[in-house]
Structure formats: structure tokens, C-alpha cells
Amino acid sequence: MIVSMKKVSLVVLNRYKEKSLNSLRKLGLVHLETLEGSSEELSRVRALYDRLSTAKTSIHDLKLPKNYKSTGKKSAVVENLDRDAILSAYEEKGKISEGLKKALLQAEEILALQEAKKEIGEDIQLARKELDRLAAWGGVNPQDFAYLEEKGIGLTMYEIPSAALKKIPDETSILQVNADKNATRFLLLQFAGEEKAELPPEAFKIALGEESTQSLEKELAEKNKALLLIQNDLYEALQYLPNLSEEMQNLSKTIEFENIYAAMPQDEGLDAVETAVLQSENRALTWITGFIPTEDIEALRNFAQKEKIALIITEPKEEDEVPTKLKNNKVVSLIYPVTDFLGTVPGYREYDISGWFLLFFSIFFGMIFGDGGYGILLVLTGLGLILHSKIKGKKIEPMIILVALLGLSTVVWGTLTCTWFGLEVSQIPAWLVNLSWEPISNANPNEELLKQNIKIFCFALALVQLSIAHLKGVFANIKSLKFLGELGSLILLWGVFYVVLNIVVDKERFAFDAVLFGGYEAMPIVLSAIGIGFAMSFIFSNYEGNILGSIMASVKDIISVLLGVVNVFSDIVSYIRLWAVALAGSAIAATINTMAGPALGSALMFLGILLLIFGHGLNMVLNVLSVLVHGVRLNTLEFTGHLGMSWSGHSYEPFSE
Structure with a gap:
């Protein structure tokens, strides 16, 4: 649950500001408002x-x-x-x-x-x-050139394409240094008093450096x-x-x-003279504002009385940025490592979905990993880490228990679907096959029916989770007509659910002329649910004390309202990713077994075992990434979208040492 907060202001004499702040930090209970000093x-x-x-x-x-x-x-x-x-x-x-x-x-x-x-x-x-x-010139020393210059002998380094060397006039004195197929390097020789020699334009002068190559x-x-x-x-x-x-x-x-x-303010509203007088008399005041859990108010009162601090306690206003403190039992708290990793914090006035997040995340994880063999490895890993922590006398981290729990979920799903390390059903022991649930088991001889059943399971899971979201909305707004808007969205959801079954699963199995309840065909029931649900949502979703105002708000946002119906359809269909991603992982596991199989019965057995370990290990890593992308998404987007959550909160972080 989200812990109830109170807004508090603490007022002290300015001369005690530092002492009071130090004491408040030692108390470690008050989350201070953002300040910029x-x-x-x-x-x-x-x-x-x-x-x-x-x-x-x-x-x-x-x-x-x-x-x-x-x-x-x-x-x-x-x-x-x-x-x-x-x-x-x-x-x-x-x-x-x-x-x-x-x-x-x-x-x-x-x-x-x-x-x-x-x-x-x-x-x-x-x-x-x-x-x-200068590498092609060998050793070059600028001082040597300078010495010869003093003696009236001028030497200048040049480079010219080898093919253009013949263009140099015969009367021009040059000393060829070296040549290759591309260029020829030479020294132009001129004595003091001689006219400047003419060279073809292809000749490029090489500048002397400041240091000799030996020195460099x-x-x-x-x-x-x-x-x-x-x-x-x-x-x-x-x-x-x-x-x-x-x-x-x-x-x-x-x-x-x-x-x-x-950043703590001082006697706002006073002029400079009044402020100076108060400061000279040590009567200037300063204050600070923050938030504290309601359960800790008594401790703060005792602190304020002891430190002689004036204390004002009020209820947070709508515009206040109240921090969020979550408080749950040990089981629900297992999901905290995941939400902390994602950095998702519900707003103070939003829902704490930690329990639902853990439940559905565990289911999604099991379905995406999809393999009972992988699940056993995760359970063993979790149990091994728990045992190691016990032996070392260390605290068992929630993440370790979560790994074991997610592994258990994967074992359950793998057992129900008869999926073990990507093996064919014929290779799995009969007693394991008998533990599977035929409608969704790989042992089901009717492959088409199997696919349909798994799709139905995914969509039913979507219906349950999204229905929970709207039921929470109904109960949260039960004292307002706004709850009718949430109830309408719930009815609309159920109507669209049948449409999804008809379009995506099987038109004949879920035909619109099929008889459902009380002898009525599906078509009028589905259309009534969609129509009534849409109307209720349209009229009451924006209710804030005035029905006409709520309707006008929906009219102004008519495009988003209409798209909302389409979004309900896409949100339900989105859950098919659980089957699709698991199917990809299962195909990879089967491919690895096929590749390694021939080597296991030959001299290359060791390589075959390495391939199995590496291949299935890589597949598990890919499954983890799939969970982070798809399993998390269904909780943080589809589910919370129907809850109306924006994850706009920030964690309760008290001012402490």
C-alpha cells in the first residue's frame, strides 16, 4: 500500500538554524521539499x-x-x-x-x-x-644545412614524381638522394650569388624541421x-x-x-529595516517544509518539543508533490528489485500495484521462458544462493527468493505445456507427459486446437488483468458517478474480448451467431456490451460533479475517445506476445538439440555437450531480455494504462545522515 503522508512545516529562530537542521537530519523522518540554495x-x-x-x-x-x-x-x-x-x-x-x-x-x-x-x-x-x-630521407639535421649555408653552399630538399625528373634542366645542379617507382628525392645545390634555379612545377619542396631526426x-x-x-x-x-x-x-x-x-527562507514580507532589527535582536525566523508518514507524526511532535521547534501539520494539497512510500508484506516486496531496476514509482494519489505486478509478472515470466527444464535450473540457482547466504550468515536478498519463485512459475508452465529443454514429446518420460494439461500441452495431437487454446489462454489472461484494473477504478470512485465510467469500460472490455476471439482465434468456434446465455446469440450480447459500455464510459469517465460537463469533455476529446475502443482491442491482442515469444524460444531450444544431437553419440560428444550448454545458456539470456521487454510492458503499459496510472511519483527519501 501507499503510506499516508502529512505535510509539515518546522519554524525556528534563524540563529538555531544549523543546530536544528543537524538534529532533523539525525531524526531521519522528514522528506524535504525540493530546494535550490x-x-x-x-x-x-x-x-x-x-x-x-x-x-x-x-x-x-x-x-x-x-x-x-x-x-x-x-x-x-x-x-x-x-x-x-x-x-x-x-x-x-x-x-x-x-x-x-x-x-x-x-x-x-x-x-x-x-x-x-x-x-x-x-x-x-x-x-x-x-x-x-622525413623517414625516406634518412638522417636529417637542420644544423648541417645551416652550417653549409654559412659557407655559401645552399642545399634544399625536394621531391618530384619519378616520371617528371627529366623535366629538370640539365644546368640545374641536383644531388639525387634516393628514388622509388613513385617519387625521387633530391637536393637542390646552389652557391651563394647564383640566380634562383628553375624547377618544374611537379617538384615539391620538403621543409626542414626544427630538430634533427636523431634528436627526435x-x-x-x-x-x-x-x-x-x-x-x-x-x-x-x-x-x-x-x-x-x-x-x-x-x-x-x-x-x-x-x-x-x-535555501531556507527568512521572515518573508518584511522590509530591510524590519529584517535588520529582528536579526540584531536574534528574533529572525526561518522555516522548512516537507512530508512525513502519518505513522511517524508522534515521533516528530516529540522531536519538535524537545528541540523547541514550532511545528505545523496539514493534509497535503492537490498541487503538492508528495513523495511515495510503499509498505507491503515480505511476499509482495519481492517485486521491489524489479520496480527499482525499472525506476517506476507510482504517484502518491495513484495505485500501489506491487501485489498484482508480482502475480502477473510471475505468470508472464513462466510463459515467456516456457520451459520446465529452464525453470528447474532457476529454482536450483535460487535455492543454491539461499543456502550460500545461510551458510555465510548473510541476509537473504529478495532478488534471490524472486529468482526461485520465477523459476517455480516456469516449472509449472513447462509442466502444463509438456516443454522440457526443447525436447520432442516422444523423448519426454511418460509420467511427465501425463502431468501436462492436454488443452495447452504439446502432447495434444490436434496442433490447430492447441494453438487456439493457447491464444485463448493469453486473451483470457488479458481479460482478467485488465478487468482487475477497471474494478479497482470502480471501487476507487464508488462515491462518485465516475465509477459508472469505469464500469462502462469494464463492460466494453468484455464485449471486445469476444470480438478478439472471433477475429484472432476462430470465426467458427466463436461465431457471432453462436448461442451464449439464455438462448441469446453472441451478436446482440456483444454489440450491447460494446454499445452500453461505450455510452457509460463516454458520459461518466470525465465526471467531476456535473454530467453535462463530463459529456462535453468527452465530446472535445472525441478522437481519443473513439481511438480508446480500438486501443482496448489492441491491448487484448497484445497479450499474444506471451505465446509468440515463448514459441521463438522453444524453436531455438529445439534447433540447439538438433545441432548437438549427432555429436552426442560420437567421438565429438564433448563438443556436443559444450554446444548444448552454450546454446541453452544463450537462449536463457535471450528469454531474460524478452521478459524485460514484453513481460514488463504488459504490467507497466497495458495494465497501468487501464488503471489510468502515469508512474508520476518520486520515492520517499527522508533527510538523514
């Missing part, structure tokens, strides 16, 4: 958090190489890091704890290493690019060595991650506190 201290703490976060993120995905061993040598970056100066700079802005000091030094070390790694990497890239550019090679070797030491230091820095995470968590709590502290 601004102060120098808040900015300072956020900057510290961001610094740690940046450092942590920069090495978070770094993985230690296999057989990594520390060299024991530190890079110049680590050795030259001025730790005293770093701490002094931080301490000038405010107090920091010893644990935070350590984390900040670790963060600065990481960031300095990353910056140095980036700079050295760029230097290495430039050096390699320059060496690659030496620099490259040194840079690579430095980069290796930096990389080793980053590997060593991975041990800082736990401490960084811990201090970030502490800072996040401080940020929360400082944000609230800075």
Missing part, C-alpha cells in the same frame, strides 16, 4: 565534490593488465607534486577533514597524471609524425619511457577509488545540508 560554502563544497568526481571518472574504466606487477618507480609527475601547496590552496577557502585531505591529494595526483599523459601523448604523436615525414628519436624514446611510468602510476592509483567514493558520499551529504541551509 546558493552560498559561498555550498559552491565550495560542490567544487570539492566535482574535483573528486572528475578524478574518479578519469580512471573508473581503467583495467589492470593481466600479470601486472608494480615497478616501484614513480614518474616525475608524482615525485614533483607539491602536496603542501595543494592543501594550502584548499584550506585557504575553508576547513577540510583529514579524510578529505587525503582524497583531494589523491585526486590531484590522478588529474596531474592524466594531464601529463595527454601532453606527452601529443608530443609523441608530433614526433612520430615528423619522423614519418631520442626524445621519442624518453617520452615513451615517461609515458610508461605515468601509466603505471595510474594503475597504482586504482587503489584510491574506494577512498574517493567514500569522501564523495560524505560530500554529497554535506552538499544536501548546505543546499537546504542556504
